[in-house]
Amino acid sequence: MIEVINLVKEFDNLNVLNGVDLTIKDGEKIAIIGPSGCGKSTFLRCLNCLEDPTSGQIIVDGVDIADMNVDINIQRQKIGMVFQQFNLFNNKTILENITLAPVLLKKATKEEATKKAYELLEAIGLKDKADVYPSTLSGGQKQRVAIVRALAMEPKVLLFDEPTSALDPEMVKEVLDLIKEVANKNITMIIVTHEMGFAKEVADTVCFMDQGKIIEKGTPTEVFDHPKNARLVSFLSKVL
């Protein structure tokens, strides 16, 4: 379970998050939507402390990861992240991208990690790409490898930061399909997305953020079909 309590993030006196509260149950799939600059990516990046919160608490399985005394490297092993720009390691092959962290962090031996990486690559149909470098892959392929790389650490939580925003339109589906597949597992997922149809389909809970706060939260039906907040209504009228 993740409990976010009064999370505030300031960049040089610019308030990006103005006290976010959110409780996320194990296995819950949460979609975060909102206009550009509303703080949704910053919120996501605070959840694994890629941005250090200015104040507030982020309690993951009883540990407040916002506390600077917590060994964040250990906590992050439980929290995978998929980036908008994929961020595959350019100097490593696809196979090495997937096995690097599990082997270095002693989650698996090299043989185990390699075996598992091949299984994961097989599942996404990219086994033949194991020994090539990321630069030779298409955007969709890169993002699917990035998802698999996160999965190889067997995280309890997966954070997706606009996973399809940097993709060509024809590659969006293959990535969304994989995310849907992952959603069937018992992994908690928090997805920042502009794909409303996808959010509707995959999420248990949809959060609408504006001006650094979650101002509406509910099931996809509640949020998309019966929006209450005026700003959400206006946002939906522009994107749907």
Added chain:
Amino acid sequence: MNWANKFEVFWNSICQENFQQLILKGLFNTLLIAVMGLIIGIIVGTLLAICKVAPKYKLGIRILDKLATAYIAIFRGTPIVVQLLLAYYVLLPALGIKGVDPLVVGIIVFGLNSAAYVAEIMRGGLNSVDPGQMEAGRALGLSYKTTMIKIVIPQAIKNILPTLGNEFITLIKETSVVSFITVVDLYTAFNTIGTNTYSVVVPYIVMALIYIVLIVIITVLVKLMEKGLAKSDRSN
């Protein structure tokens, strides 16, 4: 004296075993100082660069950053000749250290001097790596250090290799000042031949040619290494 004569004098002198040995020793020392200097420069320079790019959360890192900045200012702010003279004729006697091979002093001073330049090259190289690479490593649970060593530095090296090649070339040429502290290098060797035969023209021209050949060879080697490192690019 005409040119044929000058060549004859030079040829006769390099036919003598002691002059041959002098040239070989000079060539060896020049390369040794440049290679060892670059190795020390890369090691110390990388440490300095890391002090400068590391996130400044902790007081210790902030102090190291200031020290690195001071180091770079000192070594870039004084000529290498001055550093050699200070090290050999001031610092060593002041510390009461005797009998140190001036070659060793030369290597260390060139290494420490080069480190200041390499640090700036490295800093630029490290900053040129997409920050997303560090974030991806950290998000997987790898430490700053591990991500730096396994992911960021290897990519930075690819960006900085051409500039490091230039640094090596500069080092080879600059080694000619080690004669100030009595080290025999390529320049000293040919200068000795020239002054012994009262004819410096040919020795100096030959010396220049040797420098050019050395540097062309290094340029080619750097190009080859760049190609090797480019294997993770699409354009190979």
